[in-house]
Amino acid sequence: MQKTTxxxxxxxxxxxxxxxxxxxxxxxxATCIANILRGxxxxxxxxxxxxGDFVVVINAQKIRLTGNKLQDKIYYKHTGFRGGLKETTxxxxxxxxxxxxxxxxxYGMLPGNKMRPHLMKKLKVYAEKNHxxxxxxxxxxxx
Numbered sequence: 001m002q003k004t005t006x007x008x009x010x011x012x013x014x015x016x017x018x019x020x021x022x023x024x025x026x027x028x029x030a031t032c033i034a035n036i037l038r039g040x041x042x043x044x045x046x047x048x049x050x051x052g053d054f055v056v057v058i059n060a061q062k063i064r065l066t067g068n069k070l071q072d073k074i075y076y077k078h079t080g081f082r083g084g085l086k087e088t089t090x091x092x093x094x095x096x097x098x099x100x101x102x103x104x105x106x107y108g109m110l111p112g113n114k115m116r117p118h119l120m121k122k123l124k125v126y127a128e129k130n131h132x133x134x135x136x137x138x139x140x141x142x143x
Contacts (some may be wrong), residue, residue: 005044006046006049007044007046007049007051008049009049009050011044012039012044012049012050012051014052014053014054015053015054015138015139016053016054016055016056016133016136016137016138016139017036017053017054017055017056017138017139017140017141018056018058018131018133018138018139018140018141019032019033019036019055019056019057019058019140019141019143020058020059020140021057021058021059021060021062021063021102021143022058022059022062023062023064024063024064024143025063025064025065025066026063026064026065026101026102026105027105028143029063029102029105029143030102030105030106030108030109031109032143033055033057033102033106033123033143034106034109034110036052036053036055036141037052037053037055037106037110037119037120037122037123038050038051038052038110038111038119039051039052039053040052050115050118050119052119052122053122054122054123054124054136054138055122055123055124056124056126056131056133056138057102057123057124057125057126058126058128058129058130058131059126059127059128059129060098060099060101060102060125060126060127061094061098061127061128063094063098063101063102065090069090070089070090070091070094071089071090071091072089072090073089073090074087074088074089074090075087075088075089075090075093075101075104098127099125099126099127102125103120103123103125106120106123107120
């Protein structure tokens with residue numbers, strides 16, 4: 001009979017992963033990033049433990065959206081006051097803050113429980129090629 005092994009927090013080995021999203025499609029890149037953050041690419045994946053790696057995403061401003069999503073996709077936020085619903089198209093969001101587009105896509109693909117904010121802290125997104133995480137020696141992964 002085989003036994004199911006559950007990994008403890010102390011047994012997890014955290015690595016750093018570098019992902020270049022230059023010319024990649026937003027949704028497909030976000031699913032791969034979410035899987036790496038959760039640790040689903042590792043053989044010791046445990047659903048209720050954080051077994052994932054740190055992810056550094058570069059070239060966020062060069063991400064692609066298919067179809068008419070640049071004009072049709074709308075991001076909403078609320079100021080908290082009456083009538084304070086603000087909306088922004090994906091095209092304006094990519095020009096103003098391209099890192100937020102990837103963060104929102106990955107955030108929506110993570111499980112909606114208490115682990116989601118903890119997993120999002122391991123995601124580092126940068127609009128250009130330069131990043132301050134060279135000391136961690138991240139492994140480059142092709143998506």
